[in-house]
Amino acid sequence: MTISSAALAWSSIALAGEEPLYEPAPDWIDLVDLGEVERDAANSMLVNDTQLRIIEGQLWEYRDYVYKIASLADLSSVGTLKATWLPDKGDLIVHEVSILRDGEVIDVIAQGEEMEVLRRERMLEQRILDGSLTATMAVPGLQVGDELRLRYSVTLRDQALGDEVQSQYYLWREEKGGGYGSDSEADFARVRASWPDDLGVRYQAGPNYDLPAVENADGFNRIEVMMPLPEADDVPGDAPLRYRQATMLQLGTFDSWSEVSSVMAPYYETDGALEGLDDLIARIEEIRTSHSGELERAVAALELVQEDVRYLLNGLDGGNYLPQSVSETWDKKYGDCKAKTVILLAILDELGVEAEAVLVSSSGGNLVPVSLPLPGAFDHVLVRAKIDGNLYYLDGTSLGANLTTVGNVPNFEYALPIRASGGDIEPIKQLLPRAPDAITEVNVDATAGIDLPMLVSMTAKLFGPSAAQFNAAAEKLTEDRKRQMARGMNNSLAMIDFDIIPGDDDSVSTMVITGIATPEFRFEGLRGELGLGMFAGSMGFSPNRSRREWRDIPVSNRSGASTQFTVNMTLPDGAKGFELRDAEPVDVEIAGRHYTRMISLDGGTISVSETLTANGGETPPEAFREERRKAAALARQKPKLIAPTDLPRVWRFATQTDRSTLAPIEDALEQLIIKDPEEVTPYLTRAAFRYNTYDFSGSLEDMDKVVELEPTAEYFGQRSTVHTMLGNHDASLADLEEAYLLDPRPARAISLASMLAVQGKFAEARDILEYEDGDENVREELAVSLAELDALEGQREAGLMRITNLLADKPNDSYLLNEQCWFMGVWQVNVGDGISVCKKAVENSDNTSNAIDSRAMIFLRNGMLDEAKTDIAAALDLNPNQTASILLRGLIRLEEGDKGGQEDIDNALARDPSLRPTYRQWGFEI
Structure with missing residues (x-):
């Protein structure tokens, strides 16, 4: 593998900076005068200053942080200082660690304190060995009320870039509604960049920010940005990333993307890369003989790299841009995207497949066209093969190499081909039909x-x-x-x-x-x-x-x-x-x-x-x-x-003894229970199915198991409904009492009072209802329940008056109008006046089928059978499963002399047996 002379030169001084240096800041630094800073108690920092100096092949980053120690929490969060650097690329130079207290400057370094060096592999769990070192210092003697200052520099010469330099720095903005954001809450925040005026440095900032004019002094150009910047304009969330990204200052010495491409090219040469790797060559020959055609062989080669070389990024010794050799990758069986790309290129070259390395951005591809030409615009590299005129993007760090989906392009948007002659950024387009991933x-x-x-x-x-x-x-x-x-x-x-x-x-x-x-x-x-x-x-x-x-x-x-x-x-x-x-x-x-x-x-x-x-x-x-x-x-x-309107519906099982049609469903529900016999949900599911298909006894068996497993108010209440359908009023009452005891809310009180009333325990029912209270809706429901209780005790007029009084404040309330209409009909109170009430209820109704059903009842009570018949037909057109309406239709038909009405009544009672005692108390002989 060919490596540039610049890279060789720098490799000789790798790891020169493994210990911090303690030196004064260079003369070009503009030291912030703390006495001139306007202080804001709301900010956690006094100073957050960054100054960058670019010279040929080197970036110098100077940092000045002054923290406010306003509380014990601040002592904990900032009392231990940290600085991180890459020792294979430069030095950490500490200029100052001091405590500012009541106008006095306490020089911590002069007292003999030094920073302790740790190796911090921040992303080791992501299989990334980044090669950084961290120096820390638990500052002694720090007190609440102090200010803590840390000034240091980090130098960086990147082995892969030779004489070229790059820097990218986020510029903070004010946040909407005030504040600057957690990283920039400083009374004084600045970034300053400078470079010799004879050094070709390109610079830009964006989006939506125009840099101030470059100043020149003492042979150096300089840009200075004070922060926070004004708050950003709103941008639609579906805008491309280049419109939505945080504002960034970019600086670099690359003239073009072509130069970036050519600088990287030597590191991806594969001439002679397979020498001495007989076992790898044997694997390549196996691919050649086992697969026909370049595409099949390319996919097989990709599978080899994906599966036989595990992912690990080794950032030591220039590894952030310099790939390890093919022999090292194959020997160690690990490598990062660069290593996997180089070995895949070597294999494809041996197989005669045309291919090249391309740089991409895994998450910021949309930013590449608006970026300065910098290697830092990319964070990933992969192989692009050209087979039969089509481009295939082969990522050795991915998994699942597959002939069907190999033509699917990644969503990186842009790629920079790495070529000795230089390349330009190119859009990544899906030209082949995209194969389904699923x-x-x-x-x-x-x-x-x-x-x-x-x-x-x-x-x-x-x-x-x-x-x-x-x-x-x-x-x-x-x-x-x-x-x-x-x-x-x-x-x-x-x-x-x-x-x-x-x-x-x-x-x-x-x-x-x-x-x-x-x-x-x-x-x-x-x-x-x-x-x-x-x-x-x-x-x-x-x-x-x-x-x-x-x-x-x-x-x-x-x-x-x-x-x-x-x-x-x-x-x-x-x-x-x-x-x-x-x-x-x-x-x-x-x-x-x-x-x-x-x-x-x-x-x-x-x-x-x-x-x-x-x-x-x-x-x-x-x-x-x-x-x-x-x-x-x-x-x-x-x-x-x-679906056809005459299709048999679920209610047929209320009167149909043959349930064989349901056997496959029952079998499936049984399998759910067998799978989780101690879980409530499968039993609940089957209980609901059986209830809805009118197998109330079967539903009760499942609800018994549900209550056994989880005796909650909700499940006691649900089981009470099944007991009611089976006519087990004592059991239903016991369940409702238990539910109310566990969860004494008004809705449960109303259900309990209703069952007490069925059993003639009117005083107990009244005590429960009168005890409860709630919001306006709850009070209305309680009043309606008390009205029913009044009627059961023979006080029908008093019951009607309760509802009438509620309507005085809400004369058009659909719920109350329907309740009044229904009460007047079933209890035969002022039935003549009920016609106008029921008409108004229908006109204001949110639940038209219920309101029309109620009006049909009042028509029946008034002997207006044609009107009653018309209304009940309309109600059932809207809701054919409204069982009470079927019962009422049967009553209307019988009143007309139509004996077929009994079939309606029988069907309704088969669906809901609890209707029989309810309608009997209203005077209907069923």
Whole structure:
């Protein structure tokens, strides 16, 4: 490997600065006069001063910090001073450590104190050995009320850069609402940079900041920036990073990106790099003979580097820019991005694959075009291979080399090719079709009914780095984590099994998840509708550019992902009568995102297949209108599946003894319980299913287990409802009493009082209700419950007056109007006046089906059977599962002489047996 003469020269003085030096500051330093600083008690520092001096090949950084010791907490946080430097590149020179107390300067160093040197590997847990040293000093004798001053310099000559120098420094701004931010709360904050006027130094600051004019004195140019800068202007959150980054001062001696490229080029030469590495050459020959074609061989070479060379960044001896040799990397079996790039280049060269190293920024790629030409604009290097005219970015530090996804470009945005002749920055573009990183197929069994739980089987196949990362963590996945992942794919899914099927190598992984999920259809009356498609909702485009200064700012498009998702749902009765609407194929690109959708209804199965690929890039302002138009057009397409209105619904099981259709669901729910027999959730899930399918005895068995496992107020209350359905009023009362004892809130008091009233314990019920209090809504609910109690005790007029009094202050309140309407009807109080009350209730109602049902009752009481029949039909059109309305319809039909009304009554009582005693107390013989 060829190394520049500059690098060789500097390697001879590596680690020259392993101990701090104690020397005065150089003459060019402008020492801050503390007596001239205007003090602000709100700031934690008096001085935060940085002065930079650039000479040929060297950067000198001078720091002056003065801390205020205003409390014991300050003694703890700043009483131990720290300074960090890179000993292979320069020295730490301590100029001053002093305590300022009542006008006296106490020289701590003159008293014999020195800084202790520690090696601080700040990022060792990230497999980064950064080579820095830290000098610390626990300052003796420091007191609250003192000021502590530390002045030191760090020199830096980078072995890889030769005579070139670079520096990047963040410039702090005021924060909105006042304050400067934790790093810059100083009464005096400054950065000053200087360099010989005959040295070609480029400089800039941004975004949104114009540097002051350069001054010249004594043969040196100088820039000075006082901080904090004014607060930054707001920038839309979807703006590219170059608009949103913190303001930075950049200085450097590089003329161009081409010079940066050529300076780095010698370190990535691979001539002779494989000499003596017979075992590696044998591996290369194995790749050559086992794989045909350059692309397959390149992927195999990448896999070799990813898997056989573990990641470790060694920043010692110039390692931040200088890669270790191929022989060292292969011998030690570790290396960082530079080492992995060089060894991969050597392997590809041996295989005859055209390739070069490229510098990239892993998180700030968007900043590269607006940066000065500096190596510091990048933090990563990888290989770019050219095969059959296509560019492939091969990252040896990643995982999961895969032939399918190798053409997917990373989201680094820009790259700088490293070439001896020099290169310029180039955009990284996705030119090949981006292959999916994940392919998911979901099979749903809804044959039992579209309003019943569905059996679900999901197969998710991962490719490339995501697969490798998942495979690495697969053995550590707990059951809880698997459940979380399953819910991430379907938030209503109760997981039964989660199997992981490894691929031929770690670049492929398959998850197979089975479970049971809640129904997907949504109902309006008898009309069931299933919205189709999952990704279209993420295709919106509505950038906020409402401010004049934002109008020329582009939108940063999301990048780096491609997903394929297919759902197949098997429908009841071979999908007879189901109708597809607005299901035309979609193939559209909006703001850098490519979306396709295909929908079919065939053989009793509805299938939806979607792909979403985010290619990145930016959307310029002149394209906003067209992208908005395309997004709006897509949003208007709302594909849906409409179910036939005569499809059998869940309430058929209230009167149907054959429950064999439900057997697969019962089996799945049983598997949930077997999997977690001591967990409450599976029993609750089955209890709810059985309750909703009118198996109240089965539901009670599960609720008994729930209460045994977790005897909470909530679960006692839920079990009481099941007892009520079974007519077990004593058991229901006992549960309600226990729930109220555990959690004595008004809602539980109302439930308890209602059951006490059913058993004729009116005085106890009244005591409980009159004891409770709460906000306005609670007081209204308590008053309505007391009104019911009044009526049960024969005081119907008094009960009605309670509700009437509430309406005096809220005459248009829909809840109170409906309660008054219902009370007048069921208790037959002023039924003639009730018609106008009920009409007003319907007009003001938020729950129209309830209000219309109440008005049907008042019409029935007034003998207005046609009106009652019309209203109850309307109520059931809105809510066909409103059981009390079915019962009322039966009563109306019987009153008309229609004996078929008894079937309605029987159906309603089968669904809700608790209605029988309730309606009997209102005078209905059922």
